[in-house]
Amino acid sequence: MAPNRKVQAAYRAMTDLGISNIKVKPVLKKLLQLYDKNWELIEEENYRVLADAIFEEEENEVMEPKSRSKNYDEEDLEEAQTHDDSVRPLKRLRFRGQDGQASQSHTICNPTIGESSLKRPKLEEDALPESCSPHKPQYTAVSSRSDVGHARTELHPVSAGHGIVDKGKQPMSPQISPRGTRFVSERASLAVCIKEPRVEPGIMLFPKNKVPDTRALIKPKDEPVDDELPRYEIPIAVIRPDSLSKGDSSVKSDSTEKQDGHDALEPQCRDEEVRADGIQASAIEGSPNCKVATVPEELCSNVEIASSPLGEEGSVKEMPTVDIMKNANVCDALDVRGGKEDLGMPCCISNGTLTVQCSTALAEPLIPILPHPLTALDNCGQDTMKVMESDPETDDSKLLEDPEYANSRGLLVVPQYQPTPDDLRFFNDITKGEERVRITWVNEINDEYPQPFHYIPQNLVFQDAYVNISLSIIGEEDCCSTCLGNCLLSPTPCACAYKTQGGFAYTSEGLVKEEFLEEYIAISHSPQRHLFYCKDCPVERSKNDDCLEPCKGHLKRKFIKECWSKCGCNKHCGNRVVQRGIACNLQVFYTSDGKGWGLRTLEELPKGAFVCEFVGEVLTTRELYERNMQCTKSGKCTYPVLLDANWISGVLKDEETLCLDASSFSNVARFINHRCLDANLIEIPVEVETPAHHYYHLAFFTSRKVDALEELTWDYGIDFDDQDLLAKVSCCRCGSKFCRNMKRSSRSSRVAIAR
Numbered sequence: 053m054a055p056n057r058k059v060q061a062a063y064r065a066m067t068d069l070g071i072s073n074i075k076v077k078p079v080l081k082k083l084l085q086l087y088d089k090n091w092e093l094i095e096e097e098n099y100r101v102l103a104d105a106i107f108e109e110e111e112n113e114v115m116e117p118k119s120r121s122k123n124y125d126e127e128d129l130e131e132a133q134t135h136d137d138s139v140r141p142l143k144r145l146r147f148r149g150q151d152g153q154a155s156q157s158h159t160i161c162n163p164t165i166g167e168s169s170l171k172r173p174k175l176e177e178d179a180l181p182e183s184c185s186p187h188k189p190q191y192t193a194v195s196s197r198s199d200v201g202h203a204r205t206e207l208h209p210v211s212a213g214h215g216i217v218d219k220g221k222q223p224m225s226p227q228i229s230p231r232g233t234r235f236v237s238e239r240a241s242l243a244v245c246i247k248e249p250r251v252e253p254g255i256m257l258f259p260k261n262k263v264p265d266t267r268a269l270i271k272p273k274d275e276p277v278d279d280e281l282p283r284y285e286i287p288i289a290v291i292r293p294d295s296l297s298k299g300d301s302s303v304k305s306d307s308t309e310k311q312d313g314h315d316a317l318e319p320q321c322r323d324e325e326v327r328a329d330g331i332q333a334s335a336i337e338g339s340p341n342c343k344v345a346t347v348p349e350e351l352c353s354n355v356e357i358a359s360s361p362l363g364e365e366g367s368v369k370e371m372p373t374v375d376i377m378k379n380a381n382v383c384d385a386l387d388v389r390g391g392k393e394d395l396g397m398p399c400c401i402s403n404g405t406l407t408v409q410c411s412t413a414l415a416e417p418l419i420p421i422l423p424h425p426l427t428a429l430d431n432c433g434q435d436t437m438k439v440m441e442s443d444p445e446t447d448d449s450k451l452l453e454d455p456e457y458a459n460s461r462g463l464l465v466v467p468q469y470q471p472t473p474d475d476l477r478f479f480n481d482i483t484k485g486e487e488r489v490r491i492t493w494v495n496e497i498n499d500e501y502p503q504p505f506h507y508i509p510q511n512l513v514f515q516d517a518y519v520n521i522s523l524s525i526i527g528e529e530d531c532c533s534t535c536l537g538n539c540l541l542s543p544t545p546c547a548c549a550y551k552t553q554g555g556f557a558y559t560s561e562g563l564v565k566e567e568f569l570e571e572y573i574a575i576s577h578s579p580q581r582h583l584f585y586c587k588d589c590p591v592e593r594s595k596n597d598d599c600l601e602p603c604k605g606h607l608k609r610k611f612i613k614e615c616w617s618k619c620g621c622n623k624h625c626g627n628r629v630v631q632r633g634i635a636c637n638l639q640v641f642y643t644s645d646g647k648g649w650g651l652r653t654l655e656e657l658p659k660g661a662f663v664c665e666f667v668g669e670v671l672t673t674r675e676l677y678e679r680n681m682q683c684t685k686s687g688k689c690t691y692p693v694l695l696d697a698n699w700i701s702g703v704l705k706d707e708e709t710l711c712l713d714a715s716s717f718s719n720v721a722r723f724i725n726h727r728c729l730d731a732n733l734i735e736i737p738v739e740v741e742t743p744a745h746h747y748y749h750l751a752f753f754t755s756r757k758v759d760a761l762e763e764l765t766w767d768y769g770i771d772f773d774d775q776d777l778l779a780k781v782s783c784c785r786c787g788s789k790f791c792r793n794m795k796r797s798s799r800s801s802r803v804a805i806a807r
């Protein structure tokens with residue numbers, strides 16, 4: 053057979069380097085086997101792979117002269133001639149590049165996934181160079197070497213000293229990044245999935261079972277030796293958040309850029325990560341700012357890794373997952389309801405910065421950082437993805453003795469908490485799934501998170517409050533037991549309608565009727581005319597004081613009586629609105645006018661629409677007073693509302709003078725801010741379960757049409773001249789032209805000026 057043109061060319065190239073054909077042949081044969089006879093890989097960079105492999109072979113022969121016994125005949129090489137070079141072996145895994153081409157990052161981590169799409173090299177374990185030993189650092193299965201640190205990409209046979217497995221990878225990519233900038237991400241790809249990394253030139257993927265140690269890493273031959281670093285491993289350097297913020301990151305995945313038009317938020321910088329067990333992370337030897345991560349392949353998670361310009365320090369860019377929630381669009385992208393969770397792929401997406409995508413097949417998924425203040429909002433609250441260094445001197449380093457960590461040194465990714473799909477589902481749902489609708493929260497103003505609280509969709513009795521919801525106390529006159537279907541369609545008003553003086557309060561669309569609404573609005577606009585004063589005010593009485601102040605007055609309002617379970621109608625009866633819960637699309641947001649958090653609607657709401665109920669703990673006024681005393685000491689405040697719409701009915705027992713406190717247990721109504729007079733919500737007392745007027749639901753309905761994204765407000769009924777306020781709004785920022793506080797402050801400033 054005529055000599056293979058390609059073989060001849062290889063011989064010539066090696067001859068130019070002073071390598072004889074005899075040395076070239078066996079190595080070339082091996083390479084052809086390894087690369088499935090793809091010459092392209094071998095030819096690149098003027099046969100760099102081949103040269104490196106030959107030098108490697110030489111070294112091995114010096115150490116083990118008899119280790120290479122197999123003969124390679126000319127025919128084997130000739131056979132290579134028949135191979136179609138156009139078929140590029142897929143052992144070089146290409147990630148999504150800057151062009152946004154889809155990548156299969158998980159295929160790196162989990163060889164079982166997408167195996168069919170990856171053509172594996174035929175390299176047998178015994179064909180691996182002996183340089184796998186700790187004494188001879190070496191690239192392994194998924195690693196790329198060429199632009200590590202100061203590594204050079206040109207052929208440099210004099211310094212060649214690697215096994216063949218790491219050769220010829222880098223030149224493959226047409227998108228080679230500047231030298232010294234890719235090391236980290238490529239290195240990280242060994243064990244940590246990168247969601248949207250830039251092109252990983254020449255990453256090779258070997259079948260796991262054919263690679264003795266997939267975590268063994270070597271320095272590239274031509275990389276300056278840093279004696280400070282462990283020789284058996286090049287650490288997965290991970291960018292420190294602060295270095296990113298300083299702009300010294302040279303590799304930044306696309307997903308670290310803006311997402312949905314929102315800036316990626318500055319990551320939290322932790323100089324020293326404190327582990328759950330109290331062990332503080334410390335810088336690795338010789339690389340004080342470098343955190344080193346070696347993650348088992350099984351931990352398939354998408355974590356962005358980047359490097360400093362020197363490619364030698366950095367950290368996983370840790371982002372508080374709460375940042376996801378700062379961007380409603382991102383949350384939408386999460387599609388937590390019916391989205392990825394349905395695919396069995398719990399997915400946490402931060403605003404483009406850190407993405408942890410846990411495969412369901414994984415036992416120990418990485419988890420994202422969540423802000424502590426969310427603890428009460430979500431059980432994920434205190435969980436962080438701890439990427440920390442192991443200290444070989446501590447007991448912790450014993451972990452590294454685990455075969456899985458055999459060649460690991462440095463960072464361990466320690467799962468602190470295993471988020472369940474439900475955790476992730478309710479990631480940005482302030483209701484934690486307690487409502488029929490998801491209510492997201494967003495802060496586009498600053499870095500604050502909502503104060504922790506326990507979300508409850510319905511009132512809960514704290515302790516002493518007498519709320520008797522027993523069926524036995526609901527008499528025939530308090531329910532419509534003979535009704536059928538929808539009471540609103542009945543030609544004659546049912547018993548419940550009678551209880552709501554004036555007939556049914558709701559339209560067939562579920563809106564409060566105009567005449568009802570106007571009546572409530574009129575009361576709130578001129579409350580003085582509707583106040584009643586008790587002789588023995590429960591609020592004052594609860595103070596148990598010798599010197600009680602006179603009653604400050606209570607606003608008398610009429611009730612809406614809804615049908616309920618003891619009624620004959622069905623649950624779709626039009627006289628059941630509040631009991632169905634929140635139905636509109638709401639969002640908690642950080643206000644831009646200094647009121648802190650607020651509530652807004654994401655959809656247009658017609659006049660009279662039910663928005664939400666004021667939900668909290670049901671306390672007696674005495675309990676509230678005691679709680680207020682405690683809160684004054686601790687500096688906290690309560691969010692109480694008196695259920696005093698019918699206190700005029702007579703002298704109530706202490707356990708019947710009730711209020712709702714939304715400070716710890718509450719629903720979304722706790723975010724509704726005050727607006728003087730022209731608020732777009734009006735509160736209406738609604739009886740559902742019990743006809744006893746001392747307990748009722750306080751329901752918010754729109755007092756006018758409300759546009760999408762408009763803040764929902766409610767007139768707390770604050771008397772700004774009264775220093776003994778229950779709801780404390782010391783300086784009203786409602787912005788209403790009817791603001792009572794504005795008049796007051798302008799009055800007082802006039803007084804101040806006059807003095």
Ligand SMILES: C[S@@+](CC[C@H](N)C(=O)[O-])C[C@H]1O[C@@H](n2cnc3c(N)ncnc32)[C@H](O)[C@@H]1O
Pocket residue numbers: 646647648649650691721722723724725726727779780781783784785786787
């Ligand atoms: C029920 S909370 C409303 C939610 C609150 N903004 C938050 O950030 O959690 C009541 C508190 O909100 C603030 N607030 C409500 N309305 C306000 C207003 N019109 N002007 C200034 N602060 C207001 C006051 O701090 C008040 O004590």
